[in-house]
Amino acid sequence: SYVLTQPPSVSVAPGQTARITCGGNNIGSKSVHWYQQKPGQAPVLVVYDDSDRPSGIPERFSGSNSGNTATLTISRVEAGDEADYYCQVWDSSSVVFGGGTKLTVL
Amino acid sequence: QVQLQESGPGLVKPSQTLSLTCTVSGGSISSGDYYWSWIRQHPGKGLEWIGYIYYSGSTYYNPSLKSRVTISVDTSKNQFSLKLSSVTAADTAVYYCARVATRVDFDYWGQGTLVTVSS
Numbered sequence: 001s002y003v004l005t006q007p008p009s010v011s012v013a014p015g016q017t018a019r020i021t022c023g024g025n026n027i028g029s030k031s032v033h034w035y036q037q038k039p040g041q042a043p044v045l046v047v048y049d050d051s052d053r054p055s056g057i058p059e060r061f062s063g064s065n066s067g068n069t070a071t072l073t074i075s076r077v078e079a080g081d082e083a084d085y086y087c088q089v090w091d092s093s094s095v096v097f098g099g100g101t102k103l104t105v106l
Numbered sequence: 107q108v109q110l111q112e113s114g115p116g117l118v119k120p121s122q123t124l125s126l127t128c129t130v131s132g133g134s135i136s137s138g139d140y141y142w143s144w145i146r147q148h149p150g151k152g153l154e155w156i157g158y159i160y161y162s163g164s165t166y167y168n169p170s171l172k173s174r175v176t177i178s179v180d181t182s183k184n185q186f187s188l189k190l191s192s193v194t195a196a197d198t199a200v201y202y203c204a205r206v207a208t209r210v211d212f213d214y215w216g217q218g219t220l221v222t223v224s225s
Contacts, residue, residue, distance in 0.1 A: 001169070033211035035153075042202055042215040043153065049209045086153055090210035093166050095143075095155035 002091040004098035011104040018074040020101045022087030025068060030089045032070040034063060037100075038083045046085075047072060079105050108132040110203050110216035118197075118223050124190040128203030128216060129183070136161045136181040141206035144177060144188045146199040147218070154199075158206050159186055193223045 005023040012018040022032060032050050035043035045054050047063040050070065060075045074081055082105045087098040114126035128142070135142060143158035157167035159177045167175050176189040190197060200220050204212040 031209045042218050045211055045213050048211040054213060094168060097153040100152045
């Protein structure tokens, strides 16, 4: 089965740029989606189809995908961005989630 | 604005069947534009996809759960349901229902419901 690998944690100071990676075999050939989950809340879609943003998601959130790595980039990080982030793909009629990355805003 | 709401028992005994329902408002399941899914999250852990269903009844299940899972749809009530049989403590989790958008991304989620498996 397909495996997505995320770093367990990423830390960044306010105002800086956070980059969260999602590794998978030839992931560049798949559509990657990203979710933000704050404690006690349901996940929220922040990027879909590698780099598109749903309405209402700030432009600070962007995505890219190439080769074996997809990346969620959060520019000008704010305290409110502190959350768990999950990548997700569809592979062989199954949905696969990455293990999640905890973003800490220092 | 589409809204999803999970409902069902919060406590299930081991070996019994977990049953949850998701009620959709603000959109019609029978429009055929989307699939509808169940996802769970063990306490303190990541997200695990359970399966999804189309309004016609076509289903796709996580292979690791397939033998115990049944997802069904009731278009007359604009609901879809999850049944998970022979539960153990390892099935204790928050269960979410979600709408599956075009690229198989989940664009609307319910608030989630905690189901505890315990005697």
